[in-house]
Amino acid sequence: KLGSCKVVLGGAIAQGLLAEVKANLQQLGRSPKLHAYLANSDPAARSYADWTARTCKENGFEFHLHEVDREDLEDVLRHANTDESIDGMIVYYPVFDSKRDLTLQWTVSMFKDVEGLSPQLISNMYQNIRFLDPPFNTQKSILPCTPLAIVKILEYLQIYNTFLDYGKRLFGRRITVINRSEVVGRPLAALLANDGAEVYSVDVTGVQLFSRGSGLKRQKHEVREMDGWGLEQCLPVSDVVVSGVPGETYKVPTHLIKEGSVCINFSTEKNFNPDVKERASIYVPSIGKVTTIILLRNLVRLVQNQPHANGL
Ligand code: NAD
Numbered sequence: 001k002l003g004s005c006k007v008v009l010g011g012a013i014a015q016g017l018l019a020e021v022k023a024n025l026q027q028l029g030r031s032p033k034l035h036a037y038l039a040n041s042d043p044a045a046r047s048y049a050d051w052t053a054r055t056c057k058e059n060g061f062e063f064h065l066h067e068v069d070r071e072d073l074e075d076v077l078r079h080a081n082t083d084e085s086i087d088g089m090i091v092y093y094p095v096f097d098s099k100r101d102l103t104l105q106w107t108v109s110m111f112k113d114v115e116g117l118s119p120q121l122i123s124n125m126y127q128n129i130r131f132l133d134p135p136f137n138t139q140k141s142i143l144p145c146t147p148l149a150i151v152k153i154l155e156y157l158q159i160y161n162t163f164l165d166y167g168k169r170l171f172g173r174r175i176t177v178i179n180r181s182e183v184v185g186r187p188l189a190a191l192l193a194n195d196g197a198e199v200y201s202v203d204v205t206g207v208q209l210f211s212r213g214s215g216l217k218r219q220k221h222e223v224r225e226m227d228g229w230g231l232e233q234c235l236p237v238s239d240v241v242v243s244g245v246p247g248e249t250y251k252v253p254t255h256l257i258k259e260g261s262v263c264i265n266f267s268t269e270k271n272f273n274p275d276v277k278e279r280a281s282i283y284v285p286s287i288g289k290v291t292t293i294i295l296l297r298n299l300v301r302l303v304q305n306q307p308h309a310n311g312l
Helices: 010-028 043-058 073-081 100-107 119-127 145-156 185-194 231-237 274-278 288-305
Strands: 033-038 062-067 088-091 174-178 198-203 206-211 222-225 240-243 262-265 282-284
Touching (some): 010 288, 145 288, 174 231, 185 198, 185 206, 198 231
Parallel strands (some): 174 198
Antiparallel strands (some): 198 206, 206 222
16 A cells, blocks of 8 residues: 555656746757766766766757866866856865865856856855845846755645745745755755745754744744754654665655655665655655756856846
């Protein structure tokens, strides 16, 4: 017996987003140029690059892969920042697999950063600043691809309540995010809380609450340690569970998941047991295809943000 759970595949959600991206692409009237920089020998990075190349080609984007010695990468990126034939840049991390990778993230111009990893873009996200050009608010800030993919999935599944005002559409929702990495889990918890949710952010060390407080009285989220809390406290009250724990041994305990909740896995491994379908109302087993479309969406946005695109 598998209950009445709906399994929603990332590919189906990606199709809807792709239609929106293509409509915007047509308005641009030219093919945006994405340049990718591979300086490691990680087979996962290469297959992501191959997948991105295919998706770009199929949908009217130019994609150029540069294989670079990691000691040369910083110079290569600096040149690319001022090369007018390049619209967007992506670097496959880890490169040095140490704090030195931050120097590379800081080198990529925020006006060409499809991944949203530039310091100013990251700061805007945490501060809930949504535009690059206040008070005109014509240029939207760029958000990191995987957290934004998860936001878009929650919009598709109508967890975002469009009856409410923009920026408050998750008011009343409780969401558990299992993963607090700097690239996915922590930015995701911040984005969801900035949109009004009460977010339980879980990692190996414990639980933190991300929230704008009672009545959303704060303009951006605050973070509070939840001493003594674990999944036993978070899962039974959560409307949505997002999990991204690496490794094949980790499983979210199904018996703690609230009946009728929405469960989303972004780990490459299956974080949910098959019996999740006996409790969840909606289960999204993987999101990779959505992330790739978000990358293209960010690229279109970078081109739209270029001064001449606004007639300046
Ligand atoms: P990471 O190793 O940087 O972070 C893992 C996080 O999980 C940490 O916060 C850690 O504390 C937490 N964690 C580990 N074990 C836990 C446990 N037992 N209980 C609770 N929390 C635990 O990894 P990452 O870069 O965030 O990637 C995580 C996964 O997501 C990987 O499988 C990666 O391949 C995948 N990923 C997918 C996409 C996509 O678009 N689909 C994008 C990026 C990463």
